Amino acid sequence: MIDNKVIEQIKDRLDIVEFIRQYVPTLKRAGKTYKACCPFHHEKTPSFTCSSEKGLFYCFGCQAGGDIFEFLMKMENLSFNEAIEKLADLAGVEYKPRQDTFSVEEQRRAGARQVLEFAKKFYHKNLLSSEGTYARAYVKERHLSKETCVKFELGLAFKEPAALARAAQSAGHDAANLKEAGLCLQTDYGLRDYFRNRLMFPIINHRGDTVGFGGRILGEGEPKYLNSPETVLFTKSHVLYGLNFAGPAIRKAERAILLEGYMDVIGCHQAGIEYAVAPLGTSLTEEHARLLKRYTENVILLFDPDAAGIKAALRGSLILISRGLFVKIASLPDGLDPDEFIIRDGKEAFEQILDSAEDVIAFHVRQQISRCAQPLSAQDKTHIVTELAEVLAQQPDAIVRREWAKYVAEHIGVDEQLVLARTRTPQTQKMFARTAPKPTAEMQSPANSAEEELLAWLLRAPQQAALCGELTEQDFSSAGAYALFRAVCQAAQDGATDQQLVEQAGAAVPSLSKELVKLALVQTPPDFEPQRDIAACVARIKQNGVQKRLKEVQHQMKIAGAGNVPPELIKEFMLLQTKLKK
Numbered sequence: 001m002i003d004n005k006v007i008e009q010i011k012d013r014l015d016i017v018e019f020i021r022q023y024v025p026t027l028k029r030a031g032k033t034y035k036a037c038c039p040f041h042h043e044k045t046p047s048f049t050c051s052s053e054k055g056l057f058y059c060f061g062c063q064a065g066g067d068i069f070e071f072l073m074k075m076e077n078l079s080f081n082e083a084i085e086k087l088a089d090l091a092g093v094e095y096k097p098r099q100d101t102f103s104v105e106e107q108r109r110a111g112a113r114q115v116l117e118f119a120k121k122f123y124h125k126n127l128l129s130s131e132g133t134y135a136r137a138y139v140k141e142r143h144l145s146k147e148t149c150v151k152f153e154l155g156l157a158f159k160e161p162a163a164l165a166r167a168a169q170s171a172g173h174d175a176a177n178l179k180e181a182g183l184c185l186q187t188d189y190g191l192r193d194y195f196r197n198r199l200m201f202p203i204i205n206h207r208g209d210t211v212g213f214g215g216r217i218l219g220e221g222e223p224k225y226l227n228s229p230e231t232v233l234f235t236k237s238h239v240l241y242g243l244n245f246a247g248p249a250i251r252k253a254e255r256a257i258l259l260e261g262y263m264d265v266i267g268c269h270q271a272g273i274e275y276a277v278a279p280l281g282t283s284l285t286e287e288h289a290r291l292l293k294r295y296t297e298n299v300i301l302l303f304d305p306d307a308a309g310i311k312a313a314l315r316g317s318l319i320l321i322s323r324g325l326f327v328k329i330a331s332l333p334d335g336l337d338p339d340e341f342i343i344r345d346g347k348e349a350f351e352q353i354l355d356s357a358e359d360v361i362a363f364h365v366r367q368q369i370s371r372c373a374q375p376l377s378a379q380d381k382t383h384i385v386t387e388l389a390e391v392l393a394q395q396p397d398a399i400v401r402r403e404w405a406k407y408v409a410e411h412i413g414v415d416e417q418l419v420l421a422r423t424r425t426p427q428t429q430k431m432f433a434r435t436a437p438k439p440t441a442e443m444q445s446p447a448n449s450a451e452e453e454l455l456a457w458l459l460r461a462p463q464q465a466a467l468c469g470e471l472t473e474q475d476f477s478s479a480g481a482y483a484l485f486r487a488v489c490q491a492a493q494d495g496a497t498d499q500q501l502v503e504q505a506g507a508a509v510p511s512l513s514k515e516l517v518k519l520a521l522v523q524t525p526p527d528f529e530p531q532r533d534i535a536a537c538v539a540r541i542k543q544n545g546v547q548k549r550l551k552e553v554q555h556q557m558k559i560a561g562a563g564n565v566p567p568e569l570i571k572e573f574m575l576l577q578t579k580l581k582k
Helices: 004-013 016-021 068-076 080-091 104-128 130-141 146-151 163-170 175-180 243-253 262-270 286-293 307-322 338-345 347-355 360-370 378-394 398-412 416-422 449-460 462-468 479-493 498-508 510-520 530-560 567-581
Strands: 028-030 033-036 048-051 056-059 155-157 184-187 190-193 198-204 210-217 225-227 256-258 276-279 298-302 326-330
Touching: 004 068, 004 080, 016 048, 016 056, 016 068, 068 080, 080 104, 104 130, 104 155, 104 163, 104 175, 104 198, 104 210, 130 155, 130 198, 146 262, 163 175, 163 184, 163 190, 175 184, 175 190, 210 262, 243 256, 243 262, 243 276, 262 276, 262 338, 286 307, 298 307, 307 326, 307 360, 307 378, 326 360, 338 347, 360 378, 360 398, 378 398, 378 416, 398 416, 449 462, 449 479, 449 510, 449 530, 462 479, 462 530, 479 498, 479 510, 498 510, 530 567
Parallel strands: 256 276, 256 298, 298 326
Antiparallel strands: 028 033, 033 048, 048 056, 155 198, 184 190, 198 210, 210 225
16 A cells, blocks of 8 residues: 555645646646646647646546646556656655555566666676777767766677676576566577677666667677667657757757767767757657657757658658647758768857758748659649648648748749648648548457457467456457457467467457458567567556446446445445556
């Protein structure tokens, strides 16, 4: 049990509005409350409200709501215990979590954190050791100072196949945690390190937690860069490299620069351009945009001026502007990376390029025009305006959207009203939306995403079906989803081979057999670990089952009416709420 006094002390010391403002800087007073666009879903009209007086938040759009703990849990994807620990530290409240209060998931995360911290120190020590001379030579070639290496805690993964595994196990870390953290793999030859002969870059999230690593091969080998597999702590699409250092600088500079890789970010920071961050070898996502929105509304995308770079810049800019960010786009001459350009031309020249970055609509217009012969034909103009209308429609600010339409009209040579007519504004969105077939009952999956994922993994590793023993029909979102699950488990229990599994399970649920075919063809991620991934799906489905039952109980309580709710129903309601917070 968690001491309620601790919870109350935290609430007394932390103002929920000021706390939320760190994540939602656009909060504005609206009477006794504060309002802003919701950080949990995309919207153009503010429906997110919070109150210092009541210590609560609520979104009238997505129905997310609760106290400061609920907000942090949802915002940072933390458990209840993890949220209390973080807020207690922030509030200056003494709190030592008891291990027996941790759920299995929390224990997994805690174990992964501990071994990642060990690995970070181990790799860093390797780089500074006598055996790290060749790695330090590479670092010197890249013009990184010792101070920079220490700041970013760069490290070295030795060539030996189990150097980290041996050291970590000798220090008391077990194999399960090493695998859970994505640091080691179980092979026929025993536990083997995931990273070997690589310069190591600790990946630290915006909260300051080490969640993974990136490794650059030293010498020949592929891939050149390798990231940790996704784990209970690490999701690539949710992390921006360097943001743990860049946050204050971004707020001070009132802008962020998005780069492509580790060395780009480190080179910029070393030169004093500390508002630089980078996605981790993946395309920009809405999660990246949400992260940046906490610090600034102004983003500069620096891209490679080749076809792939232009495509990435175009796609990334749409994601950013749809989240209410103001985007400019820049590129460097001579195909240089940022760190190379800074070494050659200096910090001031680099910042001049940033200062002269092109507004996102100007970039899009120029790219469209460059694809057509000059002068533009009427057909070209129609095509360009139609394409650019998609860009304008992503802009949530009506004033900016109108100015963009004016810019497009002037540079394409058409009337502004024609551009506006093609733009899918909130008022005309239905008129110009692309038509898509409405999903029929046959097209809709009976399973939600967690259930689909579980079924897909069971079809690949039926021997792990025993991990699902706790699941009951009440945990599933529909009878169809449970029928699929039971069919797959029964087929596995009957000894069906991997090749026979879909056919045998499909025979038990013929009306849903196509769903099994689809799931069997889902691409398996490269870091797929059956035991870990299936267990994670089971945990999610159990949680979904609790939420489902809670809604049913709430409905029954509403029907019974105030003062007439049976005690056993109230007791179940409280028990279900407690389970959700674990």
